[in-house]
Amino acid sequence: DIQMTQSPSTLSASVGDRVTITCRASQSISSWLAWYQQKPGKAPNLLIYKSSTLESGVSSRFSGSRSGTEFTLTISSLQPDDSATYYCHQFHSYPFTFGPGTKVDIK
Amino acid sequence: QVQLVQSGAEVKRPGASVKVSCKASGYTFSSFYMHWVRQAPGQGLEWMGIINPRGGSTAYAQKFQGRLTLTTDTSTSTVYMELSSLTSEDTAVYYCGRTYIVEVPAAPNYWGQGTLVTVSS
Numbered sequence: 001d002i003q004m005t006q007s008p009s010t011l012s013a014s015v016g017d018r019v020t021i022t023c024r025a026s027q028s029i030s031s032w033l034a035w036y037q038q039k040p041g042k043a044p045n046l047l048i049y050k051s052s053t054l055e056s057g058v059s060s061r062f063s064g065s066r067s068g069t070e071f072t073l074t075i076s077s078l079q080p081d082d083s084a085t086y087y088c089h090q091f092h093s094y095p096f097t098f099g100p101g102t103k104v105d106i107k
Numbered sequence: 108q109v110q111l112v113q114s115g116a117e118v119k120r121p122g123a124s125v126k127v128s129c130k131a132s133g134y135t136f137s138s139f140y141m142h143w144v145r146q147a148p149g150q151g152l153e154w155m156g157i158i159n160p161r162g163g164s165t166a167y168a169q170k171f172q173g174r175l176t177l178t179t180d181t182s183t184s185t186v187y188m189e190l191s192s193l194t195s196e197d198t199a200v201y202y203c204g205r206t207y208i209v210e211v212p213a214a215p216n217y218w219g220q221g222t223l224v225t226v227s228s
Contacts, residue, residue: 001169034214036152043202043218044152055207055216087152091214095168096142098152
């Protein structure tokens with residue numbers, strides 16, 4: 001199975017800060033990676049797919065990039081509504097897998 | 108608009124089975140794969156499996172092999188998730204999720220509201 005790791009596991013940042021979350025795959029997944037935002041009691045919300053394509057309706061403050069097996073989600077200017085847990089998800093090969101999540105708090 | 112409506116909360120005894128439904132509307136049902144993902148209390152997302160409504164082919168996480176069954180009823184645009192031999196470790200919210208693109212097993216972008224399954228004696 002392809003293992004996904006994320007760092008950091010939690011982060012606290014101020015409104016307006018640039019925030020970066022990293023996800024690493026244990027083997028090549030090409031660009032078959034998605035990022036989700038999840039708030040308590042809610043289903044996940046797709047932000048980015050195919051590593052860097054912004055889902056329709058998602059704020060342009062969110063962006064994704066890839067370097068080999070390392071993927072990055074960037075929030076360009078953190079807003080209060082961005083307080084949530086963020087997950088990466090590989091859909092390159094079965095079984096698909098999720099990263100453990102990164103909890104983002106607002107200072 | 109795309110909607111996925113799941114069946115209601117369930118309480119089961121250890122050793123029992125549970126069957127959760129996910130009724131789709133607002134799109135061509137057979138054109139999009141459907142995932143099942145679960146989330147135990149306070150834990151992360153766990154991918155369980157996927158089904159192609161066109162033909163019914165499935166793929167499951169190894170962890171659930173032998174006790175997870177995904178099926179579809181194309182006449183009602185409904186996908187079913189059945190999990191057997193339940194233990195307390197299966198207490199979780201179960202989500203169905205439709206892929207973002209037709210006819211390939213891609214990531215989900217539409218989700219059901221979630222179904223809480225509680226396993227308790």
